[in-house]
Amino acid sequence: MKTSQDIPLTYNENENCIKVTNLKKQYGKGKPLVINGISFAVKYGTVFGFLGPNGAGKTTTLKILTSLLNPTSGDITIFGKDLFKKQSEIKRKIGVVSQNPSFEANLKVERSLDLYGLLWGLNDRKARKDKVKEILKTFDLESIKNSKNDELSIGQRRRVQLAREFMHDMNLLFLDEPTVGLDPSARRMLLDHIKKHVKSGLTVFFTTHIMEEAEYLCDEIAIIDNGKIIAFDTPIGLKQRYGRMNKSIEITFKDNLNEPFVNILKDIVKENKKVSDDDELNYTYPEITLKGGNAIKIKVNDIEKVISEIFLIVPKNGMEIENISVNSPSLEEIFLSIVGNSKDNFNKR
Amino acid sequence: MKFTDKYVFVSGILLLLYRNLFAAIDKMFFIWQILFPVFQIYIMGYAYSALIGDQGINIGTSSISYVAFLTTGMMGFNVMQGSQIAGTIFWNDRKNGMFHQILAMPFNKIQYVIANLVTLIVIGLTSATAIILIGLPTIFQDMNITVWGISYTIFALVAGSIFFGSFTIILSTKMKSSETYNVFSNGLFIFFIFVSSVFYPAEGLPQPLSAAFYFNPLTYIADITRAGIFSHIDAFTNLEVLALTLFSVGAFVIATRAMVKLQI
Numbered sequence: 001m002k003t004s005q006d007i008p009l010t011y012n013e014n015e016n017c018i019k020v021t022n023l024k025k026q027y028g029k030g031k032p033l034v035i036n037g038i039s040f041a042v043k044y045g046t047v048f049g050f051l052g053p054n055g056a057g058k059t060t061t062l063k064i065l066t067s068l069l070n071p072t073s074g075d076i077t078i079f080g081k082d083l084f085k086k087q088s089e090i091k092r093k094i095g096v097v098s099q100n101p102s103f104e105a106n107l108k109v110e111r112s113l114d115l116y117g118l119l120w121g122l123n124d125r126k127a128r129k130d131k132v133k134e135i136l137k138t139f140d141l142e143s144i145k146n147s148k149n150d151e152l153s154i155g156q157r158r159r160v161q162l163a164r165e166f167m168h169d170m171n172l173l174f175l176d177e178p179t180v181g182l183d184p185s186a187r188r189m190l191l192d193h194i195k196k197h198v199k200s201g202l203t204v205f206f207t208t209h210i211m212e213e214a215e216y217l218c219d220e221i222a223i224i225d226n227g228k229i230i231a232f233d234t235p236i237g238l239k240q241r242y243g244r245m246n247k248s249i250e251i252t253f254k255d256n257l258n259e260p261f262v263n264i265l266k267d268i269v270k271e272n273k274k275v276s277d278d279d280e281l282n283y284t285y286p287e288i289t290l291k292g293g294n295a296i297k298i299k300v301n302d303i304e305k306v307i308s309e310i311f312l313i314v315p316k317n318g319m320e321i322e323n324i325s326v327n328s329p330s331l332e333e334i335f336l337s338i339v340g341n342s343k344d345n346f347n348k349r
Numbered sequence: 350m351k352f353t354d355k356y357v358f359v360s361g362i363l364l365l366l367y368r369n370l371f372a373a374i375d376k377m378f379f380i381w382q383i384l385f386p387v388f389q390i391y392i393m394g395y396a397y398s399a400l401i402g403d404q405g406i407n408i409g410t411s412s413i414s415y416v417a418f419l420t421t422g423m424m425g426f427n428v429m430q431g432s433q434i435a436g437t438i439f440w441n442d443r444k445n446g447m448f449h450q451i452l453a454m455p456f457n458k459i460q461y462v463i464a465n466l467v468t469l470i471v472i473g474l475t476s477a478t479a480i481i482l483i484g485l486p487t488i489f490q491d492m493n494i495t496v497w498g499i500s501y502t503i504f505a506l507v508a509g510s511i512f513f514g515s516f517t518i519i520l521s522t523k524m525k526s527s528e529t530y531n532v533f534s535n536g537l538f539i540f541f542i543f544v545s546s547v548f549y550p551a552e553g554l555p556q557p558l559s560a561a562f563y564f565n566p567l568t569y570i571a572d573i574t575r576a577g578i579f580s581h582i583d584a585f586t587n588l589e590v591l592a593l594t595l596f597s598v599g600a601f602v603i604a605t606r607a608m609v610k611l612q613i
């Protein structure tokens with residue numbers, strides 16, 4: 001299989017590498033729609049993060065995009081071509097690391113990388129050997145290169161599976177929870193390796209449950225739940241959109257708090273419970289928690305207003321502030337609040 | 350298909366064939382594939398010969414020794430036995446996630462099926478050659494090798510591989526677990542073996558039983574293989590060739606359809 005040149009590596013930054021329109025999937029007649037009309041686009045040379053709780057439909061979407069499953073309906077173009085008409089042409093330019101393990105049980109690691117390269121059409125023995133060497137080194141597999149694949153630990157096997165995919169050239173890489181089972185250094189090494197390839201033009205479709213990873217790697221994030229995309233933005237955009245009302249402040253006082261003062265603080269927070277009629281802002285649950293004897297943590301919508309009110313009452317009550325810090329929520333907290341909210345709405349229905 | 354598409358299609362099959370032979374199949378299988386018939390030919394062949402005495406076995410118009418009959422029957426038997434590896438490859442590929450991976454690569458299900466069948470053909474022809482060589486002392490007296498005759502033998506082994514390979518693949522796409530698959534295929538294969546002319550000729554058996562022999566492709570495989578090696582090709586052999594062709598083509602079509610329909 002020659003590495004085909006029919007899909008040019010040069011592209012227009014603004015063009016989409018993947019475009020999905022109104023995709024639906026049900027596993028068999030009478031079964032529920034596990035993908036329920038999703039649409040999204042992935043630009044060339046970017047990392048697209050596909051996030052969502054277990055059973056949301058991430059793997060199903062990925063299987064459809066990699067031609068392993070047929071959708072029930074919907075349009076998909078990859079590299080500007082219709083996936084269903086140009087399937088084999090498109091497949092020659094994509095790499096896939098599936099969520100399930102995949103390995104040649106009878107082969108040693110080094111030999112299985114070599115075979116994988118051969119299957120991908122790397123016919124030149126010498127070139128293949130060099131590539132194997134390079135990849136063994138990059139993925140830190142030299143110490144296990146002579147072990148048989150079915151004798152490896154789960155994490156080692158995952159590493160081989162990931163490394164293997166870089167044996168061939170591709171324009172688009174699908175990764176389904178690639179870092180599950182990897183130790184922190186292997187994880188970081190993988191993410192950096194992906195980043196390097198993205199810099200030189202690779203497009204990546206990436207699913208994960210680990211928010212730091214998504215934040216570190218992804219240019220855009222879609223959150224899918226129950227077969228529907230419920231949020232789509234850049235990591236920063238998500239934080240701004242859903243995070244501004246989820247900020248928290250921690251205030252440490254010089255002296256221990258007394259009950260009357262705490263009650264005053266609680267009243268301030270309660271008054272700020274509803275600051276907006278904007279539907280989006282209802283993701284937040286204002287709360288106040290005591291931390292130790294002399295500190296409080298407050299979560300509210302309108303941080304500035306609460307802070308200024310607290311500043312007013314502190315001296316009046318003979319208290320003194322020692323330290324004050326404002327925390328932006330992590331992407332994980334935002335994920336939980338978005339998905340949690342969608343579940344609430346779902347249950348209400 | 351354009352030429353380049355054909356080239357890609359065929360080279361894909363060859364790559365998968367290479368993978369099957371050098372990666373997917375356990376080495377022990379090859380050893381067993383050779384050892385088992387040797388054991389059968391020399392132990393069973395001579396043990397039964399002692400039992401039935403010197404009487405020859407009629408094929409066509411002439412008569413051959415029982416060991417010679419058995420050795421040539423074993424070639425067909427071995428093809429059937431070996432074809433189970435197609436099911437094993439498929440189960441292992443599913444279990445180890447390689448089936449998915451291969452289909453996500455530039456290969457499709459049809460190429461996968463054909464590669465598995467070609468693998469069986471290669472194994473079948475190789476082990477048949479080994480049987481001829483190892484069993485040469487048993488068939489030496491009766492054999493009559495001609496190009497025309499040997500092409501019948503080769504046809505029987507190739508078509509037999511396709512039939513039993515497809516059969517195995519159909520079974521393994523329909524079964525939910527490799528255990529049920531094994532139980533099922535072992536059971537069916539025992540039926541195939543004993544209701545066939547591998548170990549004994551169909552002639553002289555009670556009518557219904559000998560008729561049942563001819564609903565069994567393994568009988569055709571064994572008969573045609575023998576007819577080729579001993580150069581006893583007659584009109585009936587050609588009829589068997591036709592029947593075997595129909596069985597193989599039918600099984601192949603059903604196997605590829607079952608595979609294409611298979612939900613991943």
Ligand SMILES: Nc1ncnc2c1ncn2[C@@H]1O[C@H](COP(=O)(O)OP(=O)(O)OP(=O)(O)O)[C@@H](O)[C@H]1O
Nearest residue numbers: 027034052053054055056057058059060061099613
């Ligand atoms: N082969 C199948 N047959 C029937 N239903 C299926 C099949 N595969 C998946 N599903 C269903 O489709 C839904 C989506 O599954 P999918 O594997 O896409 O989830 P996911 O988002 O990848 O979850 P996870 O985070 O656990 O990997 C689930 O409700 C699941 O039960």
Ligand SMILES: [Mg+2]
Nearest residue numbers: 058059060099
């Ligand atoms: Mg999944």
